[in-house]
Amino acid sequence: MTGELRVIPLRGMPELEQGDDLAVLLVEASSRAGGFEPGDILVVAQKAVSKVEGRVVHLGAVEPSPRARSLAAGADPRRIEVILGEARELLRTRPPLVIAETRHGFVCASAGVDASNAKGPDTLVLLPLDPDASAASLRERLHELTGAEVGVVVSDSFGRAWRVGTTDVALGVAGITAVLDLDGLYDSAGYELHATQIAVADEIAGAAQLVMGKLDGIPAAVVRGLRLRGDASGKDLIMPRERDLFR
Amino acid sequence: MTGELRVIPLRGMPELEQGDDLAVLLVEASSRAGGFEPGDILVVAQKAVSKVEGRVVHLGAVEPSPRARSLAAGADPRRIEVILGEARELLRTRPPLVIAETRHGFVCASAGVDASNAKGPDTLVLLPLDPDASAASLRERLHELTGAEVGVVVSDSFGRAWRVGTTDVALGVAGITAVLDLDGLYDSAGYELHATQIAVADEIAGAAQLVMGKLDGIPAAVVRGLRLRGDASGKDLIMPRERDLFR
Numbered sequence: 001m002t003g004e005l006r007v008i009p010l011r012g013m014p015e016l017e018q019g020d021d022l023a024v025l026l027v028e029a030s031s032r033a034g035g036f037e038p039g040d041i042l043v044v045a046q047k048a049v050s051k052v053e054g055r056v057v058h059l060g061a062v063e064p065s066p067r068a069r070s071l072a073a074g075a076d077p078r079r080i081e082v083i084l085g086e087a088r089e090l091l092r093t094r095p096p097l098v099i100a101e102t103r104h105g106f107v108c109a110s111a112g113v114d115a116s117n118a119k120g121p122d123t124l125v126l127l128p129l130d131p132d133a134s135a136a137s138l139r140e141r142l143h144e145l146t147g148a149e150v151g152v153v154v155s156d157s158f159g160r161a162w163r164v165g166t167t168d169v170a171l172g173v174a175g176i177t178a179v180l181d182l183d184g185l186y187d188s189a190g191y192e193l194h195a196t197q198i199a200v201a202d203e204i205a206g207a208a209q210l211v212m213g214k215l216d217g218i219p220a221a222v223v224r225g226l227r228l229r230g231d232a233s234g235k236d237l238i239m240p241r242e243r244d245l246f247r
Numbered sequence: 248m249t250g251e252l253r254v255i256p257l258r259g260m261p262e263l264e265q266g267d268d269l270a271v272l273l274v275e276a277s278s279r280a281g282g283f284e285p286g287d288i289l290v291v292a293q294k295a296v297s298k299v300e301g302r303v304v305h306l307g308a309v310e311p312s313p314r315a316r317s318l319a320a321g322a323d324p325r326r327i328e329v330i331l332g333e334a335r336e337l338l339r340t341r342p343p344l345v346i347a348e349t350r351h352g353f354v355c356a357s358a359g360v361d362a363s364n365a366k367g368p369d370t371l372v373l374l375p376l377d378p379d380a381s382a383a384s385l386r387e388r389l390h391e392l393t394g395a396e397v398g399v400v401v402s403d404s405f406g407r408a409w410r411v412g413t414t415d416v417a418l419g420v421a422g423i424t425a426v427l428d429l430d431g432l433y434d435s436a437g438y439e440l441h442a443t444q445i446a447v448a449d450e451i452a453g454a455a456q457l458v459m460g461k462l463d464g465i466p467a468a469v470v471r472g473l474r475l476r477g478d479a480s481g482k483d484l485i486m487p488r489e490r491d492l493f494r
Contacts, residue, residue, distance in 0.1 A: 004254065004255050004256070004458065005253070005255075005454065006251060006252070007253075008251050009250075092492040092493070107409035157445070160408070161407070161493035162353075162485070162486050162493060163449070164426055164484050164485065165444040165445055166444065166445055167414070167445075167449050182461055196404075196413075197412040199410065199414050202412070202453070203414050203415065203453035203454065206453040207450065207454035209445065209450055210252055210450050210454065211251065211252050211472075214445070226457060237410050237411050239410055244408075244409060245339040245344075245408075246339070246493060
């Protein structure tokens, strides 16, 4: 864990459409950056994954329910209707802001529903149905195409309680450890560390965001220099309800 | 924002004591890693800053109050007493776990009070009194010593609501932007981005944590390749109470 870390943006990706072979496009972009190396972790923005998986809704096809109308508070009730369709539970609403638990168990603004910048204000992008499956499938396809064993993180920008702004976190992971559990390990001074769990997959997603940006159309980055091979799930990063003090 | 990012651990720092000149030690460590470059951001673990600033408490000198005893639930009530002394408000208590708002306004476990690994279980380390001042003073001293203009982040590991594990965040910052505000800017497809704020200083702290680790005694790292010069405060990352939905 203690070598130098490099975070390399993957540039030159085209606008993505449903059915595009994202792995092929990522391999082309990575080739321009020197290709993948063993142990690399590929971070891909959720929005890119969702677009190729067709997780896109056009507002013209949405009929808002009375509940959506009452929550909208001046915002487009069709957008609220889409959010309600993605939500398992609403945690807080301050119209038109909705903090919800998604069907996957993620707690985030708008149940992860986001505007599709490229396709205009009438198109919304939903979270992938199964971000772990998306990550695993990308990982497998990248191995087929290049022979490289890379870890994959599907990331999204989440707000946080008590803090301003978003940081990117890992929704789905494949081939890496998501939470580094130092319980029972010893630090450099020989003292046992108790119950120290580090959400490394979230920190990796955040590091990648720093080079991906939202303005530049760079939907992916390679994080190089970590030794985190493992078999985790993005679900490992979701606080189990019985341990959650903030519901 | 879109070049390659490098995160370089600063190795070989000694165990720190009150009164140590942290800047001198950091410059020595950075020299072994090739020195600072313009635009570098130095991330230093809060614990290192607190130790040299003498923000250390020995449990032998602590007399627990009745309130601390009632909250301790089998844990050391002296430790709870120290936490209460650092807390402005308790948000949640599940003895012996305490989520508190610190005097600075940070919401975190144990009001930021942590075991000092190196000094044994009877010594606790508190957060710096003013992490922004600590960051600014380090930045100034590094400039005196090397002529380099580096940004500084004082970081700590915070848990998060709804998610497992900690990620490092920025408590104090100097010489950089903490929150990148994309409101009114346009993405690569020409659509205006509304109210997108990215907590880049927190993502920088998290990226640095990936090479610092908790087991390796590496209290600092250099983040290179970002263009984030600015004049922010760590307070910019604290959600104002009136906007906070989770109190």
